[in-house]
Amino acid sequence: MATWIKVVATEEIPSMGSRKVVIGKEEIALFKTKDGSIFAINNICPHKQGKLSEGLVHGKVVTCPLHNWDIDLSSGEALGNDSGCTNVYESKIEDDILYINL
Ligand code: FES
Numbered sequence: 306m307a308t309w310i311k312v313v314a315t316e317e318i319p320s321m322g323s324r325k326v327v328i329g330k331e332e333i334a335l336f337k338t339k340d341g342s343i344f345a346i347n348n349i350c351p352h353k354q355g356k357l358s359e360g361l362v363h364g365k366v367v368t369c370p371l372h373n374w375d376i377d378l379s380s381g382e383a384l385g386n387d388s389g390c391t392n393v394y395e396s397k398i399e400d401d402i403l404y405i406n407l
Contacts, residue, residue, distance in 0.1 A: 309397070309404040315343060316401065323367070325358040328407060333394060334358035335403065336378050338365055344378035345396045345405050351376070351389025 310328055318324045318337040325348055326333050334348040334357045342365065348358050355371035365378045375384040381393040395406040 307395075307406045310407050312345075312396075312403045312405050314401055315398055315403055318343060318403070321362050323358040323360070323362065325356075328405070331407065333405065334367075336362055336367060338362060338378070343396060343398065343403060345394040345403070346376070346378060346381050347392040347394075349391060350374060351381075351383055351391045352387065357391070 312326055318335050320337050321339055323334050323336045326335060332348040333345055336344045348356055350357055350369040352372060352374050355369040357367050357369060357376060359370045360367040366375045367378060368375050374387045377384055381391040383389045397404050
């Protein structure tokens with residue numbers, strides 16, 4: 306059963322940037338891409354736990370600030386020759402408010 310948690314107003318997530326939120330024990334990175342799409346993924350890189358919210362957003366990818374792994378924002382999967390996956394959260398927007406399904 307879905308448990309939708311009200312998180313932030315979408316305008317509080319910078320375009321081509323990110324915002325970190327903590328819900329319970331989960332540290333979640335929210336990303337907004339150039340086209341306005343929003344993604345919510347676990348803030349921990351699958352390589353060595355870099356903070357993905359401090360990474361560089363390009364296309365629908367974030368580059369980890371520690372060792373430059375590229376992580377697909379829609380799947381949480383490492384791209385290229387790297388392998389690993391971080392958790393992706395289902396999200397929805399209602400009245401310009403972002404909700405995450407935990
Ligand atoms: S911790 Fe993210 S690439 Fe190494």
